[in-house]
Amino acid sequence: MFLKRYNLSCVLADDMGLGKTLQTICVLAADIVERRKENFEIRPSLVVSPPTLTRHWTSEMNKFVSEDILRPLLYSGKNLAEREGLRIKYFQNPKEYTVIVASYDVVRSDITFFSTIPFNYCVLDEGHVIRNSKTKLSKAIRQISAAHRLILSGTPIQNNALELWKLFDFLMPGYLGSEKQFIRRYQKPLLASSRDRDLEYGQLAMDVLHKQVKPFMLRRLKSDVLDDLPPKILQDYYCDLSSIQCMLYEDFANKTKEQVKYVNDESTNQNGNSSTGHVFKALQYLRKLCNHPSLILTPEHPKWLSVQNELKESQINLNDIRLSGKLLALKELLIECGIGVSKDAVVSTHRALVFCQMKVMIDVIINQVLGTMDNVSFLRLDSSMNAIDRYNTVNLFNSDPSIDLLLLTTHIGGLGLNLTGADTVIFVEHDWNPSKDLQAMDRAHRIGQKKVVNVYRLITRNTIEEKIMNLQRFKTNLADTVLASDNNSSSLFSLEKDTNLIDLISLGDETKGQSLVMDNSTKKSNTNKKQTLKTILDTFSEQVDNDVDCYNDEYNVNKFIQQQ
Numbered sequence: 001m002f003l004k005r006y007n008l009s010c011v012l013a014d015d016m017g018l019g020k021t022l023q024t025i026c027v028l029a030a031d032i033v034e035r036r037k038e039n040f041e042i043r044p045s046l047v048v049s050p051p052t053l054t055r056h057w058t059s060e061m062n063k064f065v066s067e068d069i070l071r072p073l074l075y076s077g078k079n080l081a082e083r084e085g086l087r088i089k090y091f092q093n094p095k096e097y098t099v100i101v102a103s104y105d106v107v108r109s110d111i112t113f114f115s116t117i118p119f120n121y122c123v124l125d126e127g128h129v130i131r132n133s134k135t136k137l138s139k140a141i142r143q144i145s146a147a148h149r150l151i152l153s154g155t156p157i158q159n160n161a162l163e164l165w166k167l168f169d170f171l172m173p174g175y176l177g178s179e180k181q182f183i184r185r186y187q188k189p190l191l192a193s194s195r196d197r198d199l200e201y202g203q204l205a206m207d208v209l210h211k212q213v214k215p216f217m218l219r220r221l222k223s224d225v226l227d228d229l230p231p232k233i234l235q236d237y238y239c240d241l242s243s244i245q246c247m248l249y250e251d252f253a254n255k256t257k258e259q260v261k262y263v264n265d266e267s268t269n270q271n272g273n274s275s276t277g278h279v280f281k282a283l284q285y286l287r288k289l290c291n292h293p294s295l296i297l298t299p300e301h302p303k304w305l306s307v308q309n310e311l312k313e314s315q316i317n318l319n320d321i322r323l324s325g326k327l328l329a330l331k332e333l334l335i336e337c338g339i340g341v342s343k344d345a346v347v348s349t350h351r352a353l354v355f356c357q358m359k360v361m362i363d364v365i366i367n368q369v370l371g372t373m374d375n376v377s378f379l380r381l382d383s384s385m386n387a388i389d390r391y392n393t394v395n396l397f398n399s400d401p402s403i404d405l406l407l408l409t410t411h412i413g414g415l416g417l418n419l420t421g422a423d424t425v426i427f428v429e430h431d432w433n434p435s436k437d438l439q440a441m442d443r444a445h446r447i448g449q450k451k452v453v454n455v456y457r458l459i460t461r462n463t464i465e466e467k468i469m470n471l472q473r474f475k476t477n478l479a480d481t482v483l484a485s486d487n488n489s490s491s492l493f494s495l496e497k498d499t500n501l502i503d504l505i506s507l508g509d510e511t512k513g514q515s516l517v518m519d520n521s522t523k524k525s526n527t528n529k530k531q532t533l534k535t536i537l538d539t540f541s542e543q544v545d546n547d548v549d550c551y552n553d554e555y556n557v558n559k560f561i562q563q564q
Helices: 020-037 051-064 080-092 104-109 136-141 162-171 179-190 196-216 243-264 266-291 304-314 325-336 359-368 387-399 434-441 464-471 473-483 501-505 519-524 533-547 549-554 557-562
Strands: 010-012 045-049 072-075 099-103 119-125 146-152 232-239 352-356 378-381 405-409 424-427 453-460
Touching: 010 020, 010 162, 020 051, 020 119, 020 146, 045 051, 045 104, 051 072, 051 099, 051 104, 051 387, 072 080, 099 104, 104 136, 136 162, 146 162, 162 179, 162 196, 179 196, 232 325, 243 266, 243 304, 266 325, 266 464, 325 359, 325 424, 325 453, 352 359, 352 434, 359 378, 359 405, 378 387, 424 434, 434 453, 434 473, 453 464, 464 473
Parallel strands: 010 146, 045 099, 045 119, 072 099, 119 146, 232 453, 352 405, 352 424, 378 405, 424 453
Antiparallel strands: none
């Protein structure tokens, strides 16, 4: 409210679960009351949010503020005719509604309508989604005319400091200079090498950037303001590859090393697109393999026949839970939480959120884990559901304590939802962007939670999962340093920033030769030297197209490689 007096915009960057939605509703309502007292014109405000949260916004407005102050119009609908009806409804009596609530996709599609309205406030919930200024969404959002702009994001920096410039370019264009100037002054020094002179320059750049953005960014942590909120305990739950997984992983890693060397070679810039696309597939392949071999093995796979022969001899099919160390660990963890243990218990000891990156992994868990456990009730939440079904699923889970599990994708269930009905969070897969996982785990650890929240991250030992988790620490520390009330940059520059892509793909030495579930499969497997890496990736690429929805949005391999 203070910044509004001087026509300045800001980022509300409070920790997830501290009530950014309610704070914003209070700001919108207070402004309308103030304008009425001064007999100023009442202009509508716009709230843009992920589709899962649009109904939550209108519900909270109706719950806390009287209709004569805040009267929201939920602007939604999959077909053009439905939204055309809403536009007609609005233009017939524009003063009837003081707030319009819409999703990002709808605003992008109907930007011609939204750009014609002079808004009072433009609020971007989970506003970090505009961090890529080249997307159609970001370009559309920048066409909106508003007297005041407000970004809500518990994670305004997710990968690098340049994302902060993009947010401020929307809020106050030019305040942090041009994009090129920002890169020269801040981005490059922060990513500099570990030489003493570069470290000193990087720390100085961090100090200047911190002081420049601090007046326009409100950041409070749960530990600062919520004395009565139970703690969140984060635990890494390590598991191992099965013998089949180990054999496939090591075989693939050996074949792909030469291709990765080609990408890392600075002389191959002209051919970078095809090469980086190849590495992207390779990384996806290994991540799926860490989950279960059935996700990468098809009849066209070079190892299909040899694996099938091994399975036949052992009287095991490809969809067996014993072929995945991670699924075995998940089942064990659920049992430890009291889920699926007693048929007599009406309600389990704990209730859990199980996060995956891919919808297909939820299917695998349902079939291979929950299908082998008794007395487990569950719901699922993913991108195949429309906004109304998602909203109803969340309400059902929170209100019905007999439901043990909610299986959901990080992409859909990680933003803005209140899932305090759970006290346990399990990550079966991990996002390339650490902020996505932080957002997801705080669906349960937020205002209203009465129990200690235990967060378990299932990590496959000595594989790409363990190495990627280590790599993300720099990004997390970068965000914490820029956003913190104090500016302690020493921890940031003590971290190792250089990571070789070959190291990411290679299998850890401790895992090589390991046999877990099927000892004979590794010994009897015979690599056909004529089988190329291209053959494996070609058979895998068709699967990628169906499951890559979250990966493409959250992981850009070109940026990833450039930062190494």
